[in-house]
Amino acid sequence: xxxxxxxxxxxxxxxxxxxxxxxxxxxxxxxxxxxxxxxxxxxxxxxxxxxxxxxxxxxxxxxxxxxxxxxxxxxxxxxxxxxxxxxxxxxxxxxxxxxxxxxxxxxxxxxxxxxxxxxxxxxxxxxxxxxxxxxxxxxxxxxxxxxxxxxxxxxxxxxxxxxxxxxxxxxxxxxxxxxxxxxxxxxxxx
Amino acid sequence: xxxxxxxxxxxxxxxxxxxxxxxxxxxxxxxxxxxxxxxxxxxxxxxxxxxxxxxxxxxxxxxxxxxxxxxxxxxxxxxxxxxxxxxxxxxxxxxxxxxxxxxxxxxxxxxxxxxxxxxxxxxxxxxxxxxxxxxxxxxxxxxxxxxxxxxxxxxxxxxxxxxxxxxxxxxxxxxxxxxxxxxxxxxxxxxxxxxxxxxxxxxxxxxxxxxxxxxxxxxxxxxxxxxxxxxxxxxxxxxxxxxxxxxxxxxxxxxxxxxxxxxxxxxxxxxxxxxxxxxxxxxxxxxxxxxxxxxxxxxxxxxxxxxxxxxxxxxxxxxxxxxxxxxxxxxxxxxxxxxxxxxxxxxxxxxxxxxxxxxxxxxxxxxxxxxx
Amino acid sequence: xxxxxxxxxxxxxxxxxxxxxxxxxxxxxxxxxxxxxxxxxxxxxxxxxxxxxxxxxxxxxxxxxxxxxxxxxxxxxxxxxxxxxxxxxxxxxxxxxxxxxxxxxxxxxxxxxxxxxxxxxxxxxxxxxxxxxxxxxxxxxxxxxxxxxxxxxxxxxxxxxxxxxxxxxxxxxxxxxxxxxxxxxxxxxxxxxxxxxxxxxxxxxxxxxxxxxxxxxxxxxxxxxxxxxxxxxxxxxxxxxxxxxxxxxxxxxxxxxxxxxxxxxxxxxxxxxxxxxxxxxxxxxxxxxxxxxxxxx
Numbered sequence: 001x002x003x004x005x006x007x008x009x010x011x012x013x014x015x016x017x018x019x020x021x022x023x024x025x026x027x028x029x030x031x032x033x034x035x036x037x038x039x040x041x042x043x044x045x046x047x048x049x050x051x052x053x054x055x056x057x058x059x060x061x062x063x064x065x066x067x068x069x070x071x072x073x074x075x076x077x078x079x080x081x082x083x084x085x086x087x088x089x090x091x092x093x094x095x096x097x098x099x100x101x102x103x104x105x106x107x108x109x110x111x112x113x114x115x116x117x118x119x120x121x122x123x124x125x126x127x128x129x130x131x132x133x134x135x136x137x138x139x140x141x142x143x144x145x146x147x148x149x150x151x152x153x154x155x156x157x158x159x160x161x162x163x164x165x166x167x168x169x170x171x172x173x174x175x176x177x178x179x180x181x182x183x184x185x186x187x188x189x190x
Numbered sequence: 191x192x193x194x195x196x197x198x199x200x201x202x203x204x205x206x207x208x209x210x211x212x213x214x215x216x217x218x219x220x221x222x223x224x225x226x227x228x229x230x231x232x233x234x235x236x237x238x239x240x241x242x243x244x245x246x247x248x249x250x251x252x253x254x255x256x257x258x259x260x261x262x263x264x265x266x267x268x269x270x271x272x273x274x275x276x277x278x279x280x281x282x283x284x285x286x287x288x289x290x291x292x293x294x295x296x297x298x299x300x301x302x303x304x305x306x307x308x309x310x311x312x313x314x315x316x317x318x319x320x321x322x323x324x325x326x327x328x329x330x331x332x333x334x335x336x337x338x339x340x341x342x343x344x345x346x347x348x349x350x351x352x353x354x355x356x357x358x359x360x361x362x363x364x365x366x367x368x369x370x371x372x373x374x375x376x377x378x379x380x381x382x383x384x385x386x387x388x389x390x391x392x393x394x395x396x397x398x399x400x401x402x403x404x405x406x407x408x409x410x411x412x413x414x415x416x417x418x419x420x421x422x423x424x425x426x427x428x429x430x431x432x433x434x435x436x437x438x439x440x441x442x443x444x445x446x447x448x449x450x451x452x453x454x455x456x457x458x459x460x461x462x463x464x465x466x467x468x469x470x471x472x473x474x475x476x477x478x479x480x481x482x483x484x485x486x487x488x489x490x491x492x493x494x495x496x497x498x499x500x501x502x503x504x505x506x507x508x509x510x511x512x513x514x515x516x517x518x519x520x521x522x523x524x525x526x527x528x529x530x531x532x533x534x535x536x537x538x539x540x541x542x543x544x545x546x547x548x549x550x551x552x553x554x555x556x557x558x559x560x561x562x
Numbered sequence: 563x564x565x566x567x568x569x570x571x572x573x574x575x576x577x578x579x580x581x582x583x584x585x586x587x588x589x590x591x592x593x594x595x596x597x598x599x600x601x602x603x604x605x606x607x608x609x610x611x612x613x614x615x616x617x618x619x620x621x622x623x624x625x626x627x628x629x630x631x632x633x634x635x636x637x638x639x640x641x642x643x644x645x646x647x648x649x650x651x652x653x654x655x656x657x658x659x660x661x662x663x664x665x666x667x668x669x670x671x672x673x674x675x676x677x678x679x680x681x682x683x684x685x686x687x688x689x690x691x692x693x694x695x696x697x698x699x700x701x702x703x704x705x706x707x708x709x710x711x712x713x714x715x716x717x718x719x720x721x722x723x724x725x726x727x728x729x730x731x732x733x734x735x736x737x738x739x740x741x742x743x744x745x746x747x748x749x750x751x752x753x754x755x756x757x758x759x760x761x762x763x764x765x766x767x768x769x770x771x772x773x774x775x776x777x778x779x780x781x782x783x784x785x786x787x788x789x790x791x792x793x794x795x796x797x798x799x800x801x802x803x804x805x806x807x808x809x810x811x812x813x814x815x816x817x818x819x820x821x822x823x824x825x826x827x828x829x830x831x832x833x834x835x836x837x838x839x840x841x842x843x844x845x846x847x848x849x850x851x852x853x854x855x856x857x858x859x
Contacts, residue, residue, distance in 0.1 A: 061738060101357050102705045105626075105705075106625050106626040106648055106705075107626075109626040109627065110625065110626050110627060110628055113626075113627050113628040113629060114623075114628040116628075117628055117630040119621070119623065121628070134734070137695035137697070137740060138682040140680070140682075141358075141680065141699075143735070152653070154621060154623050154655060156619075156621070156630065161655055162621070162653060162655045162662055164653065164666075168651065171709060171734060173707065175357065184357065185707050187649050187671075187707055187709075188649075188668075189650075189709060190668055342825065344803050344823060346804065356678050356761075357678060358679055358697070358699060359679075360682060360683075360684050361684070362684045362685075363682075363683045363684040363685055395846065396685070397769070397802045398685070399804070430804050430805070430806050430823065432805050432806045432845050432846040433806040433821065465803070465823040466823075468821065468822055468823060468831065469820075469821075470818065470819070470831065470833070471818065471819050472818040472833075472834055473818060473834070474816055474817045474819070475816045475817070488818075491832075493831065529784070550819065551821070
């Protein structure tokens with residue numbers, strides 16, 4: 001009987017501590033160490049860009065040139081870096097460097113809504129495995145399938161509302177802009 | 191008191207002297223030229239200030255020319271390059287002289303927007319009423335007779351995609367221009383500098399006009415960039431469909447033996463353009479002048495209905511195998527009136543061979559051309 | 563001993579209190595349930611159900627949106643079409659006190675309703691193999707890329723000639739095709755359609771290089787007039803006006819050249835009338851006949 005009581009007490013205490021601990025982890029300061037490495041990387045987008053690996057082995061109908069492959073890796077990584085900065089700081093002015101058209105508009109809408117609600121989104125980017133599935137015949141548009149490892153925090157003011165570690169799949173459409181490739185569509189898929 | 195009056199008188203005298211000097215240096219006084227060379231120099235001093243009336247005082251009555259004709263001859267007309275030029279320098283040499291006449295060679299240096307222009311005239315100077323005066327031959331160049339010329343401008347305009355169009359809508363494609371041939375050579379670049387020059391030809395292979403430029407990068411043996419330049423004035427930038435232009439790109443101070451690779455960057459933009467004017471290049475031949483230098487000479491004839499203000503002659507020279515080996519150019523400082531032949535001459539390098547193959551193209555600049 | 567027994571009782575009391583607190587909080591957490599629908603289509607809206615008592619803060623963060631709303635637990639949360647207009651993953655979060663529960667909501671694109679049609683090039687020579695490409699990007703009404711399969715029809719037509727039609731299934735939002743250019747020059751209408759939606763582009767099919775270039779001479783006031791026959795390509799299409807045709811006259815000592823422009827199908831120029839001189843004609847890579855003045859052709 002005593003043993004059962006002690007067991008209940010221990011389990012209860014552990015549950016309590018675990019619960020409080022979890023709640024504390026949620027309500028504490030955001031995971032600055034991890035986030036800061038990405039979001040606070042103010043010295044040039046490329047230096048703070050996440051890891052991107054690109055597979056062009058099954059791209060059709062046009063074969064991806066080496067220079068284009070390098071440019072896509074660079075510019076897609078830069079786009080994620082810029083997006084993370086923009087969503088964390090609620091600054092739509094950071095978007096045009098890497099986004100254009102629909103993607104830029106949707107992100108700008110989200111930033112405006114975040115500002116209105118007093119919210120922020122922080123993304124800890126653990127990298128992207130990208131497959132180029134379409135490269136247009138004249139070489140001005142490319143569709144990518146991206147499997148991204150992300151840790152996403154939603155903040156209300158300074159407190160973290162929710163943290164999710166996800167493996168997300170994105171479809172991205174990149175098109176040639178002035179001097180680089182820019183993301184025109186970025187849509188998460190199942 | 192006396193001192194004050196003296197000072198006032200002195201000031202009056204000085205003022206009168208300054209007025210007299212000003213009057214004398216203006217058009218008020220006809221300075222007499224004591225020497226034939228002085229007469230020529232005085233004439234050109236007035237030309238420098240575009241003071242045709244003043245210059246005419248040094249033109250002998252025997253010239254049988256009037257101020258308007260003189261101004262047209264010396265100062266240019268019809269928006270020609272000479273009208274945009276300024277006399278910078280004159281050097282005179284007396285070829286022979288006696289008591290009543292002399293022959294003076296005047297080498298003039300004019301500055302213009304396209305660089306320096308040089309002109310040489312042997313002027314007959316005579317003593318007229320005790321003063322030396324220049325016989326300025328009346329300009330006998332013909333003018334276009336009054337006539338009605340049917341002009342049907344062919345012209346291209348471009349409608350680019352509108353800002354509101356969806357992103358996939360195509361803009362008009364850039365013209366397809368291709369470098370047909372090129373040659374990298376070590377040369378004296380014509381300005382006393384040794385260096386590498388890239389000469390070649392570019393063709394507009396499209397069916398629309400193109401604004402072309404050609405860039406070149408010299409890569410060294412270790413992959414380093416030795417120079418990066420682009421064609422500037424030794425090219426016709428606006429090319430109609432199937433038109434070919436030479437180009438020359440100079441890299442002063444670079445040795446050809448240091449160059450491992452040359453990267454060419456042709457660039458073509460779609461531009462509105464007119465198909466006119468058509469300029470015929472007639473009687474092209476290579477002659478040797480009195481100094482033993484070769485000149486490529488000929489006449490330009492504007493076969494269109496509007497005046498061409500500034501013609502620009504570009505000559506390409508080829509070796510026996512047809513590879514371009516030199517491109518030279520020159521501006522003609524006379525405007526091209528319709529159907530009136532205007533001579534031109536372009537320097538030929540002495541090392542291009544005794545009878546080089548060549549091709550002459552004409553670029554042109556026209557002011558307020560309708561349809562241009 | 564009694565002291566020890568008292569301590570032991572106190573320990574049991576604290577543990578019991580903690581257990582009670584834990585159970586209370588676990589109960590509260592269990593009471594704050596958020597359920598999201600399995601399948602949502604863009605702009606269709608959705609109803610999220612909650613359970614529990616009291617009030618909570620509801621957050622919805624996703625593509626193009628971020629909203630925060632006070633809700634009553636146990637009542638449904640209605641999300642309008644505008645809230646879920648953009649396809650992608652949304653995070654729905656319900657927070658009551660210090661406890662938050664999150665759920666993911668994946669919004670799928672709606673039916674195909676728009677095409678972004680990329681037709682290249684804008685100019686193409688006639689009779690060229692696989693020279694024209696068309697790429698259709700399929701979107702719904704809310705600018706979401708429709709990644710489910712959909713059939714796109716490409717249609718290329720010049721003038722009265724029979725059109726070329728290709729039906730292509732769009733995969734991952736993209737359908738593309740390659741087509742030959744026609745033998746006839748003109749503005750080709752290139753149309754991509756899906757359902758009732760179609761987008762039209764114009765591909766200018768232009769004449770190729772001149773073929774069978776010929777010219778003749780006639781005396782003129784100041785020399786000789788040289789004039790081509792109508793300049794056409796090998797398919798019989800007139801070469802566009804403005805194309806350069808070069809006449810070269812050589813007489814052994816001098817050479818005269820004119821870069822004439824084709825106007826109304828022919829090129830014309832004037833050259834000096836030098837007896838015995840040879841006149842040739844060329845346009846691009848195409849060369850034509852020769853005429854010797856005062857002699858045979």
